[in-house]
Amino acid sequence: MTSVAVSREAAVAELMSSFAPDVVVNDEARLDKYRFDRARDPSAGYPIAAVRAESTPDVQTTLAWATRHRIPVVLRGAGTGLCGLEAGVFWAGLERVIEECAPRNEVLLAVRDRIQSDLDEWHAAHPGPLRDAAEYVACLARIGYLVDEPGDFTVATQDVDGGAEANPQPGALTARRKCDE
Helix, strand or coil: CCCCCCCHHHHHHHHHHCCCCCCEECCHHHHHHHCCCCCCCCCCCCCCCEECCCCHHHHHHHHHHHHHHCCCCCCCCCCCCCCCCHHHHHHHHHHHHHHHHHHHHHHHHHHHHHHHHHHHHHHHHCCCCCCCHHHHHHHHHHCCCCCCCCCCCCCCCCCCCCHHHCCCCHHHHHHHCCCCC
16 A cells, blocks of 8 residues: 555544544544543643544554555554553444533533422422422422323334454454443
């Protein structure tokens, strides 16, 4: 494979075009956390991008790109300085879940705060021991603390890897998965 002389920006743009939008991290604010492992070495360099690979083809694409552009690759193992740990897959997945769920969580926290405020107000207006349970239950329903039970539903799974039974060699999992925090 031959190297190609292009600007850093063009190389990163090429890398980003090879993946879904949320796989390659290239903004400085988010990249800073990829600088360090647990050693917190202040001389750690600055990455130009971080690829949160999810499969063997993702790793192959990244390494082919790095080879073509003569860009060094540093593997991460959940920020431990060790790669090849299943923990790396866990932390990378957790990061995505947090990014995806944070906006909804903020809304839910605001609902919780409103409910707590309404409860505090009710208890301030009704000090002492509970005198009327039906009134209290009605208050809890009115403020959204108690809700009607949902109808019947079914939970199904798909795209589940089957765990250790499907992958008897745990080390092979990390070869297919991302190694970052």
